[in-house]
Amino acid sequence: DVKVTQSSRYLVKRTGEKVFLECVQDMDHENMFWYRQDPGLGLRLIYFSYDVKMKEKGDIPEGYSVSREKKERFSLILESASTNQTSMYLCASSDPAGAGHNEQFFGPGTRLTVL
Amino acid sequence: GESVGLHLPTLSVQEGDNSIINCAYSNSASDYFIWYKQESGKGPQFIIDIRSNMDKRQGQRVTVLLNKTVKHLSLQIAATQPGDSAVYFCAEGGNQFYFGTGTSLTVIP
Numbered sequence: 001d002v003k004v005t006q007s008s009r010y011l012v013k014r015t016g017e018k019v020f021l022e023c024v025q026d027m028d029h030e031n032m033f034w035y036r037q038d039p040g041l042g043l044r045l046i047y048f049s050y051d052v053k054m055k056e057k058g059d060i061p062e063g064y065s066v067s068r069e070k071k072e073r074f075s076l077i078l079e080s081a082s083t084n085q086t087s088m089y090l091c092a093s094s095d096p097a098g099a100g101h102n103e104q105f106f107g108p109g110t111r112l113t114v115l
Numbered sequence: 116g117e118s119v120g121l122h123l124p125t126l127s128v129q130e131g132d133n134s135i136i137n138c139a140y141s142n143s144a145s146d147y148f149i150w151y152k153q154e155s156g157k158g159p160q161f162i163i164d165i166r167s168n169m170d171k172r173q174g175q176r177v178t179v180l181l182n183k184t185v186k187h188l189s190l191q192i193a194a195t196q197p198g199d200s201a202v203y204f205c206a207e208g209g210n211q212f213y214f215g216t217g218t219s220l221t222v223i224p
Contacts, residue, residue, distance in 0.1 A: 004158070035214075040216055041216060042204065042214045042215055042216040042217060043159075043204070043206075043214035044214075045211065045212075045213075048211070058211075090158055090159070092158075102146075102147040102149060102164060102208075102209070102212075103149065103161045103164065104149075104161070104212065105161070106151075106158030106159045106160070107158050108156070108157055108158050109156075109157070109158050
């Protein structure tokens with residue numbers, strides 16, 4: 001059974017704090033993605049990675065960075081959290097070589113509140 | 116970025132009726148289209164996808180229709196059940212996907 005896990009379901013941080021959101025997948029997928037989900041805006045891509053040590057900016061990378069040191073783990077970092085980064089963060093992975101290579105498997109999400 | 120929109124933000128249907136959720140997309144070069152279901156407190160879950168060279172695909176109780184002429188995608192759910200209540204997203208793209216804002220489906224028992 002495929003699984004994408006995220007380190008926290010709920011997180012509350014203060015403005016200016018450094019925040020780490022961790023994502024782990026157990027499917028040996030090449031691709032991993034970080035999205036944020038906001039009411040009325042849908043899912044917006046922050047960063048993605050097609051391989052270890054590799055990262056690409058998505059549509060809204062400002063204020064975020066990522067790390068992919070191991071294939072199964074993709075971390076999203078907020079260097080200095082701000083209130084406008086309060087959101088639901090979703091991690092996903094996909095296998096470009098698989099039969100359903102366009103299907104992205106999502107984690108349960110982390111609801112981050114920045115005070 | 117791409118523009119992917121949904122015609123209606125909410126939809127209510129009677130249990131047992133068929134549901135139709137619509138989606139408009141803007142990029143005629145998109146290769147794949149996917150429908151996702153997101154239940155409250157959970158991440159999106161894949162329902163069904165369709166390639167750009169197809170116009171219809173059926174799954175279990177679900178059918179996706181693609182009209183490339185008008186850049187329109189729809190998801191049909193047969194015999195809607197209470198467990199189908201969720202937010203439904205369409206997504207278009209290839210290697211990278213762009214998601215719509217979602218339609219909230221409520222099934223009335």
